[in-house]
Amino acid sequence: MEKLNLIFFSLLLSSCLCDGYRILAVFPTSSVSHSILGDNFVKTLLNAGHEVVYISPYKNVNHPKLEIIDISQNLELFSDKNVDIKECMNGSLDLLDTKVLFEIITTITDVTLANPNVQKLLRDPNQKFDVIVAEYFFNNIYSALSAVYDAPFIWFLTIVPHTLILDQIHGPMNPAYSSDYIEARIAPYSFVERVRGLYFTLSLLYNLHVTFPPVEEAIYHKHIPTILKSLGKPIPDYKVLTYNVSMVLGNSQVAIESAVPLPPNFKHIGGYHIDDDVKPLPENLKKIFDNAKNGVVFFSLGSHLMSKDLPEDMKQGILKVLGGLKQTVIWKFEESLPNTPKNVHIVQWAPQQSILAQPKLVLFVTHGGLLSTTEAVHFGVPLVVIPVFGDQFMNANLVEKKGIAVQVKLSYTMYNELKVAMDTVLGDTKYATNAKALSAAFHDLEMKPKVALNFWVEHVVRTRGAPHLRSVAVDIPLYQRLYLDLLALILLTPVVLLLVLKRFCCKKSDSQKVKRS
Numbered sequence: 098m099e100k101l102n103l104i105f106f107s108l109l110l111s112s113c114l115c116d117g118y119r120i121l122a123v124f125p126t127s128s129v130s131h132s133i134l135g136d137n138f139v140k141t142l143l144n145a146g147h148e149v150v151y152i153s154p155y156k157n158v159n160h161p162k163l164e165i166i167d168i169s170q171n172l173e174l175f176s177d178k179n180v181d182i183k184e185c186m187n188g189s190l191d192l193l194d195t196k197v198l199f200e201i202i203t204t205i206t207d208v209t210l211a212n213p214n215v216q217k218l219l220r221d222p223n224q225k226f227d228v229i230v231a232e233y234f235f236n237n238i239y240s241a242l243s244a245v246y247d248a249p250f251i252w253f254l255t256i257v258p259h260t261l262i263l264d265q266i267h268g269p270m271n272p273a274y275s276s277d278y279i280e281a282r283i284a285p286y287s288f289v290e291r292v293r294g295l296y297f298t299l300s301l302l303y304n305l306h307v308t309f310p311p312v313e314e315a316i317y318h319k320h321i322p323t324i325l326k327s328l329g330k331p332i333p334d335y336k337v338l339t340y341n342v343s344m345v346l347g348n349s350q351v352a353i354e355s356a357v358p359l360p361p362n363f364k365h366i367g368g369y370h371i372d373d374d375v376k377p378l379p380e381n382l383k384k385i386f387d388n389a390k391n392g393v394v395f396f397s398l399g400s401h402l403m404s405k406d407l408p409e410d411m412k413q414g415i416l417k418v419l420g421g422l423k424q425t426v427i428w429k430f431e432e433s434l435p436n437t438p439k440n441v442h443i444v445q446w447a448p449q450q451s452i453l454a455q456p457k458l459v460l461f462v463t464h465g466g467l468l469s470t471t472e473a474v475h476f477g478v479p480l481v482v483i484p485v486f487g488d489q490f491m492n493a494n495l496v497e498k499k500g501i502a503v504q505v506k507l508s509y510t511m512y513n514e515l516k517v518a519m520d521t522v523l524g525d526t527k528y529a530t531n532a533k534a535l536s537a538a539f540h541d542l543e544m545k546p547k548v549a550l551n552f553w554v555e556h557v558v559r560t561r562g563a564p565h566l567r568s569v570a571v572d573i574p575l576y577q578r579l580y581l582d583l584l585a586l587i588l589l590t591p592v593v594l595l596l597v598l599k600r601f602c603c604k605k606s607d608s609q610k611v612k613r614s
Contacts, residue, residue, distance in 0.1 A: 117147035117162075118558050121246065123231035123239055124253075125209040127154040127171040129400035130468055134255055134348060135232065137370040138550065139163065145551045150226070152215060168212045174205060195235070195279065195304060202235045203312055210238070210320040219245055219324050227558045230346075233262050237339040238313050240265075241321045244333050249343040249562035251554065256467055256488040257354045257495075258347055258363065260301055265342050267360035267568040268578055272298040275357045278491040283498045284355060302575075310336070340571055343562040346553060348467060350546075352539040353474055354495055362566035364553050368539070369546035370468065371475050375454040382427070382452065385442050389425035392459035394519070395452050397429035399464045402485055405431040414512030416441065422519070424459060427452065453478050459529070460522055462515075465489035470496060477536030479528035481518045483507055500531040 120142055124135030132155045139151050139158055148162040154171040209215060218224060219242075226246045231239035233252040243250040254262050259277040260269040272294030276282040280297055282290060314335045322332045343362065350367040378386065386393055396419070398404050407415070412434070419426045420438030428434075429447040437443055449469065452458060453476040463469045465482040470492045473480055480502035482493040496502040503518040505511055522528045544552060557563045576582055 117142075117145060118227035118555065119148045119150075119225060120554070121150050121152070121226045121229045121242070121248075123152045123229070123242070125152060125154065125168055125171055125205060126232060126234055127175055127205075130466055131232065131255060132157065133370055133468060134253075138230070138253065141369055141547050141550050142554065145555075147554075150218070150224075152209070152218075166214050166218055168209055168215060170212060171205060171208060174208055175201065195301065196308075198235050199304075199309060199312075203238070203316060205234075206236055206238045207316050207319070210316070216324075220327055222328055228343075228554060230554065233345070235261065236309070236313055237265060238316055240338050240342060241317050241335065243341060244321065244330065244338055245324055245328070247330075249557050250341065251343055251557055252345045254345055254347040254349070257349045257491065258357070258359060260298060261305060262345055263360070263363070264302070264305055265340060266345055266362055266571060268570045268575070269298055269302055270357065275355065276491070277301065278488040281490040281494050283494050313339075343557045343564075344553060344566065346550065348471075350471070350474075350539055350542075352535060353471065353492075353499070360566075360568040360570070362563060362568065364549065366546045366550045366553070367467075368471050368475055369550050371472060371546075372450055373547070376448060376451050378448065378451050378455070382444070382448075385425060385427060386455055386457050389457055391423045391425070393452075393455065393457050394419070394422060394424045394426045394460045394462065394523075395429075395447070395449075395458060396426060396462040397447060397449065397464075397469070398483070398485075399466045399469055401466070402464055403431045404429065408509060411509060411512065414510070415515065418512050418516045418519070421516070422523075424523070450476075460519065462519070465493040465496075467492055474501070474532070474535055474539050477529075477533040479522050479532045481505060481515070481522055483511065483515075499535055501528055501535055503528075 122135070122139050122142070124131065124138070126132075126135075132153070135151070135153055136155070136157050139149050140160075142149050143158075143160045143162055146162075149160075150164045150166060151158070152166040152168060154167075154169045156165055156167070156169075158165070210219075224246065226248045228249050228251060229239075229242050229246060230251045230253055231242065233254050240250050240252075242248075252262060252265070256278055258270070259279075261277075263270055270277065273286070273291055274284045276284070276294060277297070280294065282294065286294060317335045325332050345363045346366050347363060348367045348369075350365050353367070377383070396404075396415075404412075416434075416437060419428065419441050422440065424440070426441045427447065428441060428443055429445075430443045431445055433445075434443045450472055453461060453472050458476075458478055460481065461469075461473050461478045462481045462483070463473065465480075465484040466489060470480075470482075474496075480496055481504075482489075482496060482502050483505045484490045484493040485507055493502065493504045497504050503521050505514050505518045508514075542549075570578060
């Protein structure tokens, strides 16, 4: 009988452990790289047994426990096709301007919340969630969803930590030794660089606390209060909601970035999108690798940028450089390219992770997107990086600082510099050696990225918002954190003393005049 009871208890326990949470995942950005992150985030949760409602412009994932809220209309508003590589080279498209980015992203947020499918979800009184996870992208508006569902809220950060997100859970980064991706500086800094960094941080904080909030609050009041009223729930102050964040999960790993102090509720999960079991190469690529006697170079500008859109002179210049290598080259090029050298193979689609995993791969020429950079470090491949926009400049500076890459500036004549960079990396074994060492550090973690992702999401639910990880700095005004009140007192004290002394001297002088008269 005891044995039967033990078996029954074991079955009951296993069934309880299999009951997952119900999670709302909000990944509204209509970009291939962002969809890769969103899709794999959701897949990881689903594989752990959770039920997920996924707000996304894409329908790439199928699962019995998944419901996709279709916001494909966002594709008409913004997509990878909006990024023109020629505009980036000419400087007419500046995606490092925080105000430009803020305007684009808040518009996307406004359209997302107004989407009929999203409105239907938000107004449904039967919808209950254990936790909400939303992609952070230059505004805090989605944090208001925590009020709709009375659920803890988690931000997912697609890039390395920066002041905009850290200010919501702890405070701004220290510009004396850290930098936002927009500046893309790597410490240590000169005196001038520290002054510039301080000015940039103060300007960013001004926008974050003065310029941006009225725009965000307008969108909040446009969509959320009417929903809360229909559900019979109170309407919280927007500012309270933005600072009521349980955790930030970052698509980052300290092995790749600069090691800076972070609050306890910021957790690295970078690399979770990489397959546990790398898929084998398709037959055409396998044949190329098998016949490569001197190794293989892989050239890809990622999903945002198309090599086919490069100016014709650049294409021919790059082809000449690639043709001069003794290595075999695979160039991800989105259309056929005539008159290619014998060692250069054009492919319109490339399984990047499968290529990077090959022992014969000796170099990866990339735009420096964080997904590509993370995958290169994961597989221990040295790089030549051609950053174009966004966080790619920071990523390029980081891997160059780590000694696994050489950076090339995007220009109409960059093929000359590209040749020098490729010869440097291919001709010096230290880059490959450093790449393997950095890869070893990247893999030596307490928890693998997929495990960490699930653990921390579940931890937030189990601990009802993880208040024990909340930084006390969030509740301390910025002027107190920076001792600005003490500084004011120090500066004012001699002024007050001088005024008192002057007044005393004037009184003494007046009294002496009275005695003489």
